[in-house]
Amino acid sequence: MPTQNPIFIPGPTNLPEAVRRALDVPMEDQRAPDFPDFTLPLFADLKRVFKTEAGEALIFPASGTGGWEAALTNTLSPGDKVLTSRFGQFSMLWADMCQRLGLEVITADVPWGEGVPLDKFAEILGADKGHEIKAVLACHNETATGVTSDIPGVRRVLDDAGHPALLFVDGVSSIASIDFRMDEWGVDCAVSGSQKGFMLPPGLALVAVSQRGLEAAKSAKLPRCYFDFEDMLKLNRTGFFPYTPAVGLMRGLRASLDLLLEEGLDNVFARHYRMAEGVRRAVAAWDMELVSAGPQWRSDTVSAIRVPEGGDATAVIAGAYHRYGLSLGTGLAELSGKVFRIGHLGSVTELMLISAIAGAEMAMRDAGIAVELGSGVAAAQSWYRQDSDTVAQAAE
């Protein structure tokens, strides 16, 4: 049955054909003498996507969650204070991991729909005269709510307070899709994963660490083994790994980096804005609301869409899946039943998104939500038809 539609969840994302072909290779010898000819340029190009020259990029066989753990356990010691803000499932889970690893977590929470509260961070960091806070954690793009936070703003707050805490960023659903600049923004540890903006299957945790982060690792006392930066980097410098790397996925990563760098990161970001804006126009035409509480928070990789009062988002998602073979993202935790999400990151086109919007309209109507069929589709069509120069100007 020809029922295979692309998926519109915010990860895993759709595989470009070039990536899919690159993944389909015979197994190879990860200790072959010429293996470094493959791996050393791979690390170098991965650093370009993180926008770091001074730092190091590491590739772990894990998912993004493993990258979180790598960042924490390599640089911190039991009982260290960390500052973070929880405003969605992912920022919540990273804070939870900190607690479970024995860190003392200071949370400056805000309602779901907002992002990192710079004013609260400034207050807390300014009051920490003894510099007991060792790290500040920020979720760049909260995938549960479709909220993008101001990471250069966090850097500014740290600098203004003259605070030496390390800055860790969860960039799992932003890096390679939304502007991210590790060195320029003074990020000490940035975490991503293969299955979102990198358009690969799940299975790689992609992590970049600054020289300050590596320095902190020398005295950090949290137990670590599999994710130890130093073990990894010692071998990586020669082009090899301390244990079997995920060679197949790394072949896919090679293809993904080629696609991203060939298009140019600025073009990749502009494309994500363009894709996202079509979905946002559809939501506005439906007279429905995004979870993100204001235009400054709107994510270009995922939109979390509130169904009207009395509507059942779970029924929309189930109906979309069963009747139309359309995978939409679910509402996570407190948003369950209230929200469906459309992922618009990675390998998606205007026409793919128009099909997702059309499918969402049908599924909403099937679930008893009064939305005019074609209204969102028409709004997205109008946006996508615009000449790309106009679109680029609007993005500025």
Ligand SMILES: *Cc1c(COP(=O)(O)O)cnc(C)c1O
């Ligand atoms: C997907 C995601 C994660 C978790 O990554 P896994 O690969 O599922 O472990 C963490 N943070 C954000 C923002 C994400 O979107």
